[in-house]
Structure formats: structure tokens, C-alpha cells
Amino acid sequence: MTIEFLIDIIILGFLVITAVGIAVSKDLFASVMLAGIYSLLSAVFFVVMDAVDVAFTEASVGAGISTILMLSTLTLTGQFEDPSRHNKILGFVVVFITGSLLIFGTTDMPIFGDAFAPVQLHLAPHFIENSYAEIGLPNIVTSVLASYRGYDTFGETVVIFTAGIGVLSLLGFSSGSSTRLSSVIAPMSQHKILRVVSKILIPPILIFALYVQFHGDYGPGGGFQAGVIFAAAIILYAMVFGLDTARRVINQSVVQVLSALGVLLYGSVGLISFLNGKNFLDYSALAHDPLHGQHYGILLVELGVGITVTAVMVSVFFTFASRVDKEHGGNA
Amino acid sequence: MSQYNYWVVIILMMIGFYIVISHGNLVKKLIGLSIFQTSVFILYISMGKVTGGTAPILDPDYTVFSNPLPHVLILTAIVVGIATTAVGLALVVRIKEAYGTIEESEIQQKDDEEC
Numbered sequence: 001m002t003i004e005f006l007i008d009i010i011i012l013g014f015l016v017i018t019a020v021g022i023a024v025s026k027d028l029f030a031s032v033m034l035a036g037i038y039s040l041l042s043a044v045f046f047v048v049m050d051a052v053d054v055a056f057t058e059a060s061v062g063a064g065i066s067t068i069l070m071l072s073t074l075t076l077t078g079q080f081e082d083p084s085r086h087n088k089i090l091g092f093v094v095v096f097i098t099g100s101l102l103i104f105g106t107t108d109m110p111i112f113g114d115a116f117a118p119v120q121l122h123l124a125p126h127f128i129e130n131s132y133a134e135i136g137l138p139n140i141v142t143s144v145l146a147s148y149r150g151y152d153t154f155g156e157t158v159v160i161f162t163a164g165i166g167v168l169s170l171l172g173f174s175s176g177s178s179t180r181l182s183s184v185i186a187p188m189s190q191h192k193i194l195r196v197v198s199k200i201l202i203p204p205i206l207i208f209a210l211y212v213q214f215h216g217d218y219g220p221g222g223g224f225q226a227g228v229i230f231a232a233a234i235i236l237y238a239m240v241f242g243l244d245t246a247r248r249v250i251n252q253s254v255v256q257v258l259s260a261l262g263v264l265l266y267g268s269v270g271l272i273s274f275l276n277g278k279n280f281l282d283y284s285a286l287a288h289d290p291l292h293g294q295h296y297g298i299l300l301v302e303l304g305v306g307i308t309v310t311a312v313m314v315s316v317f318f319t320f321a322s323r324v325d326k327e328h329g330g331n332a
Numbered sequence: 333m334s335q336y337n338y339w340v341v342i343i344l345m346m347i348g349f350y351i352v353i354s355h356g357n358l359v360k361k362l363i364g365l366s367i368f369q370t371s372v373f374i375l376y377i378s379m380g381k382v383t384g385g386t387a388p389i390l391d392p393d394y395t396v397f398s399n400p401l402p403h404v405l406i407l408t409a410i411v412v413g414i415a416t417t418a419v420g421l422a423l424v425v426r427i428k429e430a431y432g433t434i435e436e437s438e439i440q441q442k443d444d445e446e447c
Binding site: 045049052053061094102106107112113115139141145163166167218224312316320 | 335336337338339340342344346347350351353354355356357358359360362363364367370374377378379380381382383385386388390396397398400401404406407408411412413416417418419421423424425426428434435438
């Protein structure tokens with residue numbers, strides 16, 4: 001117990017220090033980098049808490065994509081915040097009162113790690129005991145995500161797709177701006193080591209993403225994580241070799257179509273089971289053997305999730321980056 | 333001491349909340365919001381932990397597993413979180429273009445002048 005407790009306390013302590021650092025820093029660049037560190041630390045904490053799938057997602061999303069998006073926003077909006085206008089005292093009072101009430105509320109919470117806490121007694125025992133017989137996959141998280149709670153995941157995928165549309169409609173994608181030959185988003189082009197290293201790294205990242213995608217049934221991983229990792233490889237390419245080069249490799253309109261196709265694939269799997277006389281997203285209708293049907297269904301659904309997540313992340317990054325390009329290209 | 337996890341979660345949540353309400357810069361507010369969000373993730377994952385348990389991937393060598401349900405909920409929440417953050421950042425960029433600033437009070441000032 002003691003060593004786990006020690007690791008726990010150290011990680012949580014680092015998390016608090018990082019969060020305080022973000023709160024006091026006036027430099028937004030430092031805040032964003034600290035936020036990346038914060039995400040990575042919470043991913044480590046999730047591993048300690050046995051949530052390997054979650055840790056995987058947090059590490060790739062929080063420390064990777066989110067930091068990049070925030071940095072590209074900073075290049076458009078400026079690096080420093082105005083420190084004079086904070087209403088500090090009122091903020092402290094509100095936060096202190098809310099925090100005290102919440103801490104008072106935790107006295108009613110069950111003891112941490114209690115196997116007989118109410119949260120452990122419903123649903124979870126069913127998933128742990130029966131999921132292998134009903135779904136046939138060792139990774140319970142994947143079984144619950146793609147099969148038991150398939151509706152939920154479908155909804156989440158639609159939300160991600162919608163967010164992609166939101167960013168596109170807010171920042172727009174003007175194809176006219178990409179006619180310029182020299183792109184500003186190629187600041188690394190003169191760094192030979194970066195170029196060589198990223199050229200070596202990108203193929204393994206892509207293969208790893210595919211492994212995470214298709215091995216998610218048996219180990220940590222799945223469509224969400226694979227999608228983000230796949231997108232990270234493309235974003236790395238775009239950052240090192242320039243947006244225009246990346247656009248030549250990956251057509252943005254194809255990416256936009258793909259983001260819709262992923263959702264469509266997910267929905268069609270549901271419709272097929274519907275047409276075969278079972279409930280929406282009941283994969284046992286997909287093959288004669290219900291377990292095989294579950295396998296097919298989960299594979300297809302995870303693929304749909306992966307395609308949508310990749311496409312949305314890539315098109316969001318492209319949209320932000322082309323904004324940065326246009327802004328700074330105009331001044332140069 | 334058995335609930336130290338939850339207390340740290342509340343401290344983190346309050347730091348995020350403080351950034352959201354008392355900082356005027358919109359990017360900073362979004363960073364605060366993501367701290368708040370992550371603290372909620374930590375709360376959920378902490379609740380799913382079973383002492384002596386292992387990651388919920390079935391293996392004949394283990395019998396005690398942590399609760400997989402919070403993991404599923406938080407996994408999807410993280411990806412949805414980044415998607416909504418992206419929309420927020422896009423809004424910030426548009427506000428910067430329309431107002432020339434992303435400080436809340438200056439935006440308010442410009443709005444008042446126009447009225």
C-alpha cells in the first residue's frame with residue numbers, strides 16, 4: 001500500500017504544482033506548455049489508477065493535439081495576457097466557499113478503493129463476469145465502449161464530427177490562400193536533424209496507430225486513440241515540411257469527406273443489424289454466430305470512430321494552420 | 333486520509349474554476365476549463381479504482397479488476413473535450429479578428445461603445 005500511496009501523492013502533488021503554475025503565469029505560452037505537462041501527469045495518474053485506455057487517450061490528446069491547437073491560437077492572438085484586470089478577491093471568495101462545500105461533501109463519499117462501494121456493485125460486476133461470454137473480447141473497456149454502450153459512442157462520434165464542422169464554419173477553409181508557394185508554417189525546413197528524425201519517425205507512428213486501432217480488442221487502445229495518433233503523425237509532417245507540402249499529400253476535401261464517412265460507417269453497422277431483425281447496433285445480427293457478429297461489429301464501429309477522429313483532428317489542424325499562414329503570410 | 337484523492341481533485345477543480353472566473357484572457361479561460369475538465373476525469377477514474385485490482389483486461393492470472401465503466405465514460409469524454417476546446421479556440425480566433433483583443437473587459441468596453 002505504502003509505495004502506491006507514495007506514487008499517488010507525488011503525482012497528485014505535481015498536478016497541483018503545475019495547476020498553480022498555470023494560474024500564476026502571465027505568459028500564455030508557458031501556461032500552454034504547463035497545460036501539456038499537466039495532461040501528461042494526469043495520464044500517468046490514470047495508469048496508476050488502472051485506467052490504461054484512458055491514460056493512452058489523455059497522453060495523445062491532452063499533451064499532443066490540444067497543446068498544438070492552443071499554440072496555433074496563440075500565434076494568432078498574442079502571447080501575453082493583461083494582468084491588471086483580474087477580480088482576484090471576489091474570485092478567491094467564490095472559489096474558497098465552493099471548494100469548502102465540496103470538501104465537506106466528500107465526507108459522505110465511500111472510502112477510496114473500496115470494492116464494495118455503490119459504484120462497484122451495479123453494472124460493473126456484470127461487465128467483468130459476463131463480457132467475455134457475451135462479446136468474446138478480453139478488453140472489457142472495448143466491449144463496453146463499442147457494444148454495450150454503442151449508442152453512447154455513436155453519439156460521441158457525432159459530437160466530434162459536429163465540432164469539426166463547427167471549426168470549419170467558424171474559421172472557414174479558403175482554397176484560394178493555398179496558391180502561394182512558400183508557406184510560413186515551415187519554420188523547421190532549415191533544421192536538417194528535425195527533418196531526418198521526423199522522416200524516420202512518421203512511418204512507425206502510422207504503423208503504431210494501425211496496431212492500436214486493430215489490437216484495441218485485446219489490449220489498451222481502440223478507435224479514439226488510434227485516430228488521434230494517426231492524426232498526430234500527419235500533423236507532425238505538416239509542421240516539419242510545411243502546410244502546402246502536407247496538403248499535396250493529403251487532400252483536405254478528402255479528409256472532410258472521410259470525417260463524415262466514419263460516422264456513416266458506424267451508423268450503417270447499426271442499420272444493418274436493424275434490417276436483420278435485431279435492435280439498432282446489436283452486432284449479433286451480423287453473423288450466424290453471435291460472437292463472430294460482435295467481433296465484426298466492434299471492428300467496423302471502431303474503424304468508423306478511428307476514421308472520423310483522424311479526419312476531424314487533421315482538418316481542424318489544417319484549418320487553424322491555414323489561418324496562421326494567411327495572417328503571417330500577409331505581413332511577410 | 334482515505335479520501336485524499338477526492339480532496340486533490342477538488343483543489344485542482346477550484347484552481348481551474350478560479351482561472352475561468354478571474355482571468356480576463358479567453359485563451360487562459362479555456363486552459364482553466366481544461367484543468368477543471370481533467371479534474372473531473374480524475375474524480376471518475378479514482379472512484380472506479382479497486383484496491384488490489386488491475387486494469388480491466390481479462391486474464392486468467394487475475395481476478396480483481398477495476399471498474400471499467402468510468403474508463404469508458406472518461407475515454408470518450410476526453411476526445412469530445414478536445415473537440416469542444418477546438419471549437420472554443422476557433423471562436424477565440426474569430427473574436428480576436430472582430431474586436432482586435434481577447435481580453436474580456438476590453439471586448440465589453442468595445443461592445444458598450446457601439447451601443
